[in-house]
Amino acid sequence: xxxxxxxxxxxxxxxxxxxxxxxxxxxxxxxxxxxxxxxxxxxxxxxxxxxxxxxxxxxxxxxxxxxxxxxxxxxxxxxxxxxxxxxxxxxxxxxxxxxxxxxxxxxxxxxxxxxxxxxxxxxxxxxxxxxxxxxxxxxxxxxxxxxxxxxxxxxxxxxxxxxxxxxxxxxxxxxxxxxxxxxxxxxxxxxxxxxxxxxxxxxxxxxxxxxxxxxxxxxxxxxxxxxxxxxxxxxxxxxxxxxxxxxxxxxxxxxxxxxxxxxxxxxxxxxxxxxxxxxxxxxxxxxxxxxxxxxxxxxxxxxxxxx
Numbered sequence: 001x002x003x004x005x006x007x008x009x010x011x012x013x014x015x016x017x018x019x020x021x022x023x024x025x026x027x028x029x030x031x032x033x034x035x036x037x038x039x040x041x042x043x044x045x046x047x048x049x050x051x052x053x054x055x056x057x058x059x060x061x062x063x064x065x066x067x068x069x070x071x072x073x074x075x076x077x078x079x080x081x082x083x084x085x086x087x088x089x090x091x092x093x094x095x096x097x098x099x100x101x102x103x104x105x106x107x108x109x110x111x112x113x114x115x116x117x118x119x120x121x122x123x124x125x126x127x128x129x130x131x132x133x134x135x136x137x138x139x140x141x142x143x144x145x146x147x148x149x150x151x152x153x154x155x156x157x158x159x160x161x162x163x164x165x166x167x168x169x170x171x172x173x174x175x176x177x178x179x180x181x182x183x184x185x186x187x188x189x190x191x192x193x194x195x196x197x198x199x200x201x202x203x204x205x206x207x208x209x210x211x212x213x214x215x216x217x218x219x220x221x222x223x224x225x226x227x228x229x230x231x232x233x234x235x236x237x238x239x240x241x242x243x244x245x246x247x248x249x250x251x252x253x254x255x256x257x258x259x260x261x262x263x264x265x266x267x268x269x270x271x272x273x274x275x276x277x278x279x280x281x282x283x284x285x286x287x288x289x290x291x292x293x294x295x296x297x298x299x300x301x302x303x304x305x306x307x
Contacts, residue, residue, distance in 0.1 A: 002296060003082070003083040003086040003087055003090070004079045004080065004082075004083030004084075005079065005083075006082070006083070006086075006289065006292045006293055006296060007078050007079045007080075007081065007082025007083045007085075007086065007289060008074065008075040008076065008078055008079030008082075008083075009075070009288075009292065010078070010082070010285050010286075010288035010289035010292050011074040011075070011078035011079075011082070011281075011285040011288075011289070012071050012074050012075050013284065013285070013288050014074075014280070014281045014284035014285035014288060015067075015070050015071055015074045015281070016067075016071075017280065017281075017284060018277050018280050018281040018284070019063075019064055019066070019067050019070050020051070020063035020064060021047075021273060021276050021277030021280075021281075022066070022070060022132065022277055023054065023062070023063055023064070023065050023066065023132045024044070024047055024050040024051060024054065024063075024270075024273045024277075025228075025270045025273035025274050025277050026129055026132045026133055026232055026236075026270075027043075027044055027050060027054070027132070027133065027135070027141055027270075028044050028047075028050060028269055028270035028273050029228070029229045029232045029233070029269050029270040030133055030141040030142030030232065030233070030236060031043065031044055031141045031142075031269065032141075032262065032266075032269070033141070033142055033233065033247075034247065034257060034258070034261045034262065035261065035262070036261060036262065036263075037262070037263070037265075043138075043139040043140075043141060044139075044141075046272065047272050047273045047276055050273070051063070053139055054135070054139070057135070057136050057138060057139050058135050058136055058139070062135070065131055065132045065134070066127075066128040066129075066131040066132040066150075068149070068150050069124045069125075069127050069128035069131065069150040069153075070128050072124050072150070073121045073124040073125050073128055074285075076117075076120050076121045076124065077117040077118060077120060077121030077124075077125070077177070078117060078285070079117075080113070080116050080117040080120045080121075081113045081114050081116065081117030081118075081177070081181055082113070082117075082185075082289055083113075084112070084113035084116055084117070085109055085110060085113040085181075085185050086293070088109040088112075088113065089109065089189075093105060093109060094106045094109045094189065100193070101189045101190050101193050103186060103190055106185065106186035106189050106190065107182045107186040108182075109185070109186075110181045110182040110183070110184065110185035110186050111178045111179075111181060111182035113181060113185070114177040114178045114179075114180060114181025114182060114185075115174050115177065115178045115181075117177055117181070118170070118173045118174045118176065118177035118178065119167075119170060119173075119174060121173075122166075122167050122169065122170040122173050122174075123154060123157075123166035123167060124150070124154075125173060125235065126157075126166070126168065126169050126235045127147060127150050127153040127154055127157070128150070129232055129235040129236050130145040130147055130153065130235065130236055131145075131147055131149075131150070131153065133145070133236050134146075134147070142233075142236045143236055143237055143238045145236070154166065160243070161239070161242075161243035162243075164243065165243045168234075168235075168239070168243060168245070169231065169234040169235040169245075171234070171250055171251050172227070172230050172231040172233075172234040172235070172251050172254065173231050173234075173235075175227050175251065176224060176227035176228055176230070176231040179223050179224055179227055180220050180223065180224035180227070180228075182223075183216075183219040183220050183222075183223040183224065184216050184217075184219065184220045184282060184286075185216075187212075187215055187216040187219040187220075188209075188212050188213055188215075188216040188286055189212075191211070191212040191215040191216060192208055192209060192211075192212035192290075195207075195208050195211050195212055196208050204294065206287070206291075209286060209287050209290040209291070210283060210287055212286070213282050213283040213285075213286035213287055214279075214283060216282055216286060217275070217278055217279040217281075217282035217283060218279075220278050220282055221271070221274050221275045221278050221279070224274075224278075225267065225268055225270075225271055225274050226255075226267035226268065228274060229258070229266070229267050229268070229269055229270070230251060230254045230255060230258070230267075233247070233248060233254055233258070234248055234250075234251070234254055255267075
């Protein structure tokens, strides 16, 4: 249980700083949905212009839209994801007999833990996406949902579409987090081990997890962005009376339609925003995760020695 709590709290700390970038990324990924380049108005030309536009039109507080569900999502999804991964690591399922990280075992553990975390956090992520996409009519992109808060949104979806409605779009979230988690946790574990083995830094130096997480953030953005765009589209699309999406039938249909209408670059909309968000988020969350685990292990070791 402790591993799950450490994972959850570490990513909540990072989320406080990176949520405005999540708002920008969501808007940019929905801009020009299923439209060819040059056939739609670009409200957000780049990351910096998006920040300025949202702040000017929607107000500065709009840059923190969806913060409450974002924090809950980080706690539940990453609590399960990081907690599961660390539990597998504690059992020696990511290393060889000498204790060295085995890359393919780390990837499998990261993917499995990410899949579990995505399923648990899916309803909250859906409402978060819908809240963050909502804006003034003059700069609106994507379908505009009418939720006023996380609890109202979850209640409205459940009342109208039942329990299955809360997990609509999970088919896009699971591959997104599975791929991202496999890339993130495996590269972080391997990079941290390699950097530590160089002997340049002290054993518990902050530089080791910071450098390891910097490498990890590049891998995450490169691998996850297309899945991130698809996940955002699936969560935000309008639905019919049966709770079925009206734009996309599922993950493969979404991939096919984006490629056909928007081309290969449609999968990389908001890439800069993704890196500006995922880079700091990955660095902060993995650093906090690593430091909180160090503190926990130090405290438990102290208690054991006292006994």
